Amino acid sequence: MVNKMNNFQAMVLDKVNDQSKLEIKQLSMDDLPEAEVTIRVAYSSVNFKDGAVAIQNNFVTSYPLVPGIDLAGTVLDSKDERFTIGDEVIVTSYKLGTGHFGGFSEIARVPAEWVVPLPKGLSLKESMILGTAGFTAALAVQRLEDNDLEPSDGPILVAGATGGVGSIAVNILAKKGYDVVASTGKLDQEEYLQGLGAKQIIHRNEIIDSDNKPLREEKWAGAIDPVGGKTLQYILSTLKYGASAATCGFTGGTEISTTVFPHISRGVNWLGIDSVECPMEKRLEIWNRLGNDLKPTTFTEEMVNEISLKELPEVLAAILEGKVRGRTLVKL
Numbered sequence: 172m173v174n175k176m177n178n179f180q181a182m183v184l185d186k187v188n189d190q191s192k193l194e195i196k197q198l199s200m201d202d203l204p205e206a207e208v209t210i211r212v213a214y215s216s217v218n219f220k221d222g223a224v225a226i227q228n229n230f231v232t233s234y235p236l237v238p239g240i241d242l243a244g245t246v247l248d249s250k251d252e253r254f255t256i257g258d259e260v261i262v263t264s265y266k267l268g269t270g271h272f273g274g275f276s277e278i279a280r281v282p283a284e285w286v287v288p289l290p291k292g293l294s295l296k297e298s299m300i301l302g303t304a305g306f307t308a309a310l311a312v313q314r315l316e317d318n319d320l321e322p323s324d325g326p327i328l329v330a331g332a333t334g335g336v337g338s339i340a341v342n343i344l345a346k347k348g349y350d351v352v353a354s355t356g357k358l359d360q361e362e363y364l365q366g367l368g369a370k371q372i373i374h375r376n377e378i379i380d381s382d383n384k385p386l387r388e389e390k391w392a393g394a395i396d397p398v399g400g401k402t403l404q405y406i407l408s409t410l411k412y413g414a415s416a417a418t419c420g421f422t423g424g425t426e427i428s429t430t431v432f433p434h435i436s437r438g439v440n441w442l443g444i445d446s447v448e449c450p451m452e453k454r455l456e457i458w459n460r461l462g463n464d465l466k467p468t469t470f471t472e473e474m475v476n477e478i479s480l481k482e483l484p485e486v487l488a489a490i491l492e493g494k495v496r497g498r499t500l501v502k503l
């Protein structure tokens with residue numbers, strides 16, 4: 172709770188004598204970085220990157236740090252005329268939670284250039300059920316459609332389907348009328364994935380390239396891939412003529428070995444998806460679509476696990492092991 176002295180709770184990552192330390196601490200307003208917009212955070216969320224920051228100290232550019240790459244809340248104070256007290260806002264991306272105090276905190280202070288007004292059609296809670304994972308899934312869907320994907324083209328593959336990006340991608344695509352094939356390492360989650368709208372569920376081992384074949388049977392009219400590595404190799408070799416794969420992650424590996432053949436023999440597109448430096452004009456467009464035609468149909472208990480700051484360390488470790496299903500919302 173924020174008290175009368177304006178002290179508040181936050182998760183702090185620090186490095187002392189080369190040892191990293193992650194703890195819930197009481198901070199004061201003076202501990203926050205200099206910036207224009209001060210926000211009472213209502214919700215944050217847990218993404219794979221948060222695990223990488225908090226547990227492995229990857230992506231961290233300064234200590235001490237409040238992790239949390241997502242936040243949504245209400246403006247308490249603004250030195251920028253674009254925002255006034257009481258505005259509901261979202262902040263994700265840039266250096267939030269990697270080089271600037273982030274969302275695992277009851278209060279945050281951020282540059283005005285990073286702040287997105289809460290779009291029509293979303294509550295603060297829904298915006299953080301989506302968070303960076305949902306934003307990235309929507310960015311990938313839009314890129315595929317910008318490259319001519321239509322529901323009548325055939326099945327769309329979503330890899331890492333029970334994860335954050337995967338779950339929301341499955342649901343958005345199903346809502347838009349696509350036939351979604353969901354690939355997962357968790358076959359006991361068939362019912363969950365069907366509930367999100369997947370037509371077919373396959374084991375992730377079926378979409379791993381084990382023999383470096385450049386081309387195989389044409390299967391997918393498109394793919395969203397948060398997994399990378401040998402999964403991406405397989406996807407590129409099985410896309411239909413002229414189809415596209417949207418690559419957004421690396422939970423299965425960062426390195427890939429492929430050939431030019433999918434591109435020069437089948438005209439397939441390998442699309443890169445980046446949420447962090449996405450320009451503000453496009454960012455606003457995607458958030459507005461997330462409150463409108465790309466809004467998931469399901470924000471159910473199956474997809475969302477709500478936790479407090481105290482429960483965060485356990486989830487941050489679990490997400491790195493691929494053990495988290497759907498989205499974890501952090502209530503502040």
Ligand SMILES: NC(=O)c1ccc[n+]([C@@H]2O[C@H](COP(=O)([O-])OP(=O)(O)OC[C@H]3O[C@@H](n4cnc5c(N)ncnc54)[C@H](OP(=O)(O)O)[C@@H]3O)[C@@H](O)[C@H]2O)c1
Binds near residue numbers: 331335444494
């Ligand atoms: N480009 C961007 O701007 C951007 C934005 C957001 C996220 N990302 C990246 O996208 C990826 C997913 O993020 P997320 O927050 O959705 O993570 P997440 O919730 O942990 O989901 C990742 C899913 O990948 C699958 N997976 C995990 N380990 C795997 C392995 N060793 N081999 C194959 N599959 C594995 C699991 O799904 P199943 O058990 O269902 O197979 C897991 O649930 C991460 O690499 C993240 O850094 C990038």
